[in-house]
Amino acid sequence: xxxxxxxxxxxxxxxxxxxxxxxxxxxxxxxxxxxxxxxxxxxxxxxxxxxxxxxxxxxxxxxxxxxxxxxxxxxxxxxxxxxxxxxxxxxxxxxxxxxxxxxxxxxxxxxxxxxxxxxxxxxxxxxxxxxxxxxxxxxxxxxxxxxxxxxxxxxxxxxxxxxxxxxxxxxxxxxxxxxxxxxxxxxxxxxxxxxxxxxxxxxxxxxxxxxxxxxxxxxxxxxxxxxxxxxxxxxxxxxxxxxxxxxxxxxxxxxxxxxxxxxxxxxxxxxxxxxxxxxxxxxxxxxxxxxxxxxxxxxxxxxxxxxxxxxxxxxxxxxxxxxxxxxxxxxxxxxxxxxxxxxxxxxxxxxxxxxxxxxxxxxxxxxxxxxxxxxxxxxxxxxxxxxxxxxxxxxxxxxxxxxxxxxxxxxxxxxxxxxxxxxxxxxxxxxxxxxxxxxxxxxxxxxxxxxxxxxxxxxxxxxxxxxxxxxxxxxxxxxxxxxxxxxxxxxxxxxxxxxxxxxxxxxxxxxxxxxxxxxxxxxxxxxxxxxxxxxxxxxxxxxxxxxxxxxxxxxxxxxxxxxxxxxxxxxxxxxxxxxxx
Amino acid sequence: xxxxxxxxxxxxxxxxxxxxxxxxxxxxxxxxxxxxxxxxxxxxxxxxxxxxxxxxxxxxxxxxxxxxxxxxxxxxxxxxxxxxxxxxxxxxxxxxxxxxxxxxxxxxxxxxxxxxxxxxxxxxxxxxxxxxxxxxxxxxxxxxxxxxxxxxxxxxxxxxxxxxxxxxxxxxxxxxxxxxxxxxxxxxxxxxxxxxxxxxxxxxxxxxxxxxxxxxxxxxxxxxxxxxxxxxxxxxxxxxxxxxxxxxxxxxxxxxxxxxxxxx
Numbered sequence: 001x002x003x004x005x006x007x008x009x010x011x012x013x014x015x016x017x018x019x020x021x022x023x024x025x026x027x028x029x030x031x032x033x034x035x036x037x038x039x040x041x042x043x044x045x046x047x048x049x050x051x052x053x054x055x056x057x058x059x060x061x062x063x064x065x066x067x068x069x070x071x072x073x074x075x076x077x078x079x080x081x082x083x084x085x086x087x088x089x090x091x092x093x094x095x096x097x098x099x100x101x102x103x104x105x106x107x108x109x110x111x112x113x114x115x116x117x118x119x120x121x122x123x124x125x126x127x128x129x130x131x132x133x134x135x136x137x138x139x140x141x142x143x144x145x146x147x148x149x150x151x152x153x154x155x156x157x158x159x160x161x162x163x164x165x166x167x168x169x170x171x172x173x174x175x176x177x178x179x180x181x182x183x184x185x186x187x188x189x190x191x192x193x194x195x196x197x198x199x200x201x202x203x204x205x206x207x208x209x210x211x212x213x214x215x216x217x218x219x220x221x222x223x224x225x226x227x228x229x230x231x232x233x234x235x236x237x238x239x240x241x242x243x244x245x246x247x248x249x250x251x252x253x254x255x256x257x258x259x260x261x262x263x264x265x266x267x268x269x270x271x272x273x274x275x276x277x278x279x280x281x282x283x284x285x286x287x288x289x290x291x292x293x294x295x296x297x298x299x300x301x302x303x304x305x306x307x308x309x310x311x312x313x314x315x316x317x318x319x320x321x322x323x324x325x326x327x328x329x330x331x332x333x334x335x336x337x338x339x340x341x342x343x344x345x346x347x348x349x350x351x352x353x354x355x356x357x358x359x360x361x362x363x364x365x366x367x368x369x370x371x372x373x374x375x376x377x378x379x380x381x382x383x384x385x386x387x388x389x390x391x392x393x394x395x396x397x398x399x400x401x402x403x404x405x406x407x408x409x410x411x412x413x414x415x416x417x418x419x420x421x422x423x424x425x426x427x428x429x430x431x432x433x434x435x436x437x438x439x440x441x442x443x444x445x446x447x448x449x450x451x452x453x454x455x456x457x458x459x460x461x462x463x464x465x466x467x468x469x470x471x472x473x474x475x476x477x478x479x480x481x482x483x484x485x486x487x488x489x490x491x492x493x494x495x496x497x498x499x500x501x502x503x504x505x506x507x508x509x510x511x512x513x514x515x516x517x518x519x520x521x522x523x524x525x526x527x528x529x530x531x532x533x534x535x536x537x538x539x540x541x542x543x544x545x546x547x548x549x550x551x552x553x554x555x556x557x558x559x560x561x562x563x564x565x566x567x568x569x570x571x572x573x574x575x576x577x578x579x580x581x
Numbered sequence: 582x583x584x585x586x587x588x589x590x591x592x593x594x595x596x597x598x599x600x601x602x603x604x605x606x607x608x609x610x611x612x613x614x615x616x617x618x619x620x621x622x623x624x625x626x627x628x629x630x631x632x633x634x635x636x637x638x639x640x641x642x643x644x645x646x647x648x649x650x651x652x653x654x655x656x657x658x659x660x661x662x663x664x665x666x667x668x669x670x671x672x673x674x675x676x677x678x679x680x681x682x683x684x685x686x687x688x689x690x691x692x693x694x695x696x697x698x699x700x701x702x703x704x705x706x707x708x709x710x711x712x713x714x715x716x717x718x719x720x721x722x723x724x725x726x727x728x729x730x731x732x733x734x735x736x737x738x739x740x741x742x743x744x745x746x747x748x749x750x751x752x753x754x755x756x757x758x759x760x761x762x763x764x765x766x767x768x769x770x771x772x773x774x775x776x777x778x779x780x781x782x783x784x785x786x787x788x789x790x791x792x793x794x795x796x797x798x799x800x801x802x803x804x805x806x807x808x809x810x811x812x813x814x815x816x817x818x819x820x821x822x823x824x825x826x827x828x829x830x831x832x833x834x835x836x837x838x839x840x841x842x843x844x845x
Contacts, residue, residue, distance in 0.1 A: 311708060312671045312706050312707065312708050313669060315674060315677075319677050319678065319681050320681070321677070321680040321681055321684065321685055321686050321687070321688050322681075322684055322686055323681065325681060325682050325684070327681065328678050328681035328682050331678065331681075332667060332670060332674075332678050335669055335670060335674060336667070336668075336669040336670075402665055402667070404626070404631045404661070404665065405665040407629075407630055407631040407632075408629050408630060408631060408654060408657070408658075408659050409654065409682050409683075410650070410651045410652075410653075410654035410655040410682070410683060411651070411682065412651065574632055574633070575626070575631055575632055
């Protein structure tokens with residue numbers, strides 16, 4: 001490959017690393033790096049060097065059967081990824097270069113093949129980093145670190161080459177007049193034929209699908225094992241199993257014997273890619289422009305613009321010109337959240353959740369599937385309190401780049417604050433209510449001796465009442481952080497890479513948990529007081545909602561105080577000072 | 582209509598605007614000019630309530646912006662050089678949203694009229710990403726004018742507009758002024774300022790250099806040099822200030838600075 005391109009790649013990586021190190025002079029990055037470093041050390045590196053798991057066999061590979069099962073599962077995942085790569089794209093192949101690379105390299109006397117090599121070399125940086133990360137994450141599973149890392153590298157590199165090769169092949173199909181829809185129909189037809197063949201063949205070897213047999217997780221695993229390791233499926237997945245096999249090798253010898261076929265497949269992919277003579281330059285120029293626009297938007301703090309170009313969306317409800325102005329912000333942010341957030345869709349989802357959970361309850365009978373699903377829903381409900389406010393960002397975090405516009409509105413700070421956080425609160429609450437419906441539906445037929453149905457209904461009602469108040473408080477935390485520490489907030493989201501960014505996210509998460517505990521204390525105390533008093537006088541199923549109402553009132557007062565504080569923070573938010581800093 | 586007294590804005594140690602006093606009456610169009618970093622945008626942002634002044638006061642239609650921000654902002658519209666729009670709202674939704682924020686009852690006929698005037702009627706369902714730069718500017722203007730503001734501030738209003746758009750924008754500004762709106766325009770385009778402004782305020786390094794009607798200012802400078810354009814006044818005024826002879830008196834009391842003219 002052109003030595004100038006090697007020089008460019010080497011110095012790009014080197015300078016980026018140096019820049020990262022230099023920015024640690026800023027306290028926000030330094031503190032983030034320390035916290036992130038500690039996190040990585042405790043969770044990954046500590047176990048990598050000198051732990052009892054080192055050198056032990058891969059924990060998941062208890063038997064040759066489980067190896068075959070894992071191989072098939074891995075191959076199945078790869079099949080889905082590769083199938084999507086052939087179905088979804090609708091544009092011409094575009095190797096993403098930066099605008100500077102386009103400006104320097106495209107007019108330069110460099111062959112198309114050299115450009116592909118450069119692109120492959122650059123993708124290796126990301127692949128090696130991902131390999132390192134995945135190796136660290138899976139280190140606790142035991143096995144040989146280097147073998148697993150090499151296995152990961154082989155899988156990622158093969159997938160990367162296949163994605164590139166398929167994009168070239170799709171471009172060639174486009175050039176021959178085959179439209180994306182014709183191609184999709186063809187591939188889907190092929191997939192349907194193959195699946196039909198597998199089903200017909202598999203009926204002779206595979207057990208029939210019967211939900212009532214799944215009494216526990218072992219039963220599910222046994223069924224999956226039978227399906228994936230017997231009949232036609234293993235043959236169908238054979239090439240992809242070859243790619244996965246080195247990763248699952250239990251020792252060096254097994255790895256070496258699996259390496260040959262996997263490396264041959266990798267080499268075949270490489271030859272396919274470099275021999276594809278497809279004009280990617282025009283599409284690449286467009287892609288680089290889009291990339292540059294996104295980067296510019298991110299650097300200016302406009303995350304909204306950095307996303308995919310929005311389209312016009314149906315409003316969730318009709319906005320009248322009179323009434324509380326905060327509702328206008330809720331309306332606006334719900335539109336920003338997407339088409340799905342209309343009342344009709346939520347009601348349909350609630351009915352579906354109820355029917356589905358009751359259906360599963362009826363179908364599964366006494367199997368373990370129902371409580372397992374119920375527990376998963378309960379865990380999701382708990383996680384939604386912590387993760388939800390980080391994921392749903394249709395609030396100040398989205399509108400901060402337009403803070404100057406918001407400040408011209410004739411509204412009090414608290415009105416703006418309330419309006420801004422209402423959309424994520426509403427969405428999160430609806431999700432939690434859906435989960436509550438699912439949980440109640442799944443546990444409806446549980447032994448009534450443990451907890452009667454009226455009590456369960458009371459609990460559900462109480463949780464449904466408390467959820468929006470809790471969300472209102474929890475959403476204030478990341479918003480307050482965004483207003484109080486905008487530089488931290490933006491880097492926490494946008495930096496998005498590196499140990500320091502991970503550390504910053506951890507600090508925010510810790511703050512969120514801490515605030516959650518503090519605000520819950522008075523509400524929990526009142527809940528307990530009212531519950532025991534009401535239970536003494538009334539039935540339990542009445543005591544629970546009464547106590548929940550009391551707790552919700554405390555949370556509402558806390559939320560109101562929080563909204564006032566958030567409004568005060570927005571009033572004090574000096575747009576110009578933030579820009580100049 | 583607009584009353585500014587001793588307006589000062591500091592960023593740490595840096596003085597962006599210092600002790601600024603001026604008034605704009607109904608129907609007046611005041612041009613705010615000055616070199617880069619003179620404090621024009623900071624002044625406008627203080628007037629629009631976007632950033633709080635460090636010292637001094639701003640009154641909009643008799644309402645103190647610090648004490649009665651809601652009443653003051655209800656009478657105000659501020660247009661930035663880069664249109665500030667929500668990426669995911671359509672043209673129509675922008676107007677519905679603005680109407681609710683400013684509580685404009687029966688806004689639909691007015692919105693339709695504005696869209697017609699600004700040639701956006703066919704783009705009601707388009708999001709900003711589907712609009713050209715000029716159309717975005719027009720949408721921002723439609724939103725700003727929906728609540729019939731009595732005070733309007735423009736920061737570089739002609740940026741990105743085509744010749745027809747420029748002509749329409751100038752006509753629109755003059756029409757609003759004739760209807761009694763107090764207007765402030767910040768611009769580097771001195772010929773625009775000269776064409777449509779009745780009053781001029783020249784700033785440099787956050788300080789007022791000259792303030793007065795266009796004729797007062799040019800008259801003072803033309804005493805020695807015949808007919809003087811605003812451009813020449815600008816260079817002479819700001820050039821004089823560089824020598825440390827800043828004039829903070831009204832134009833009627835001001836003497837033109839002597840010395841060679843700076844090249845344009």
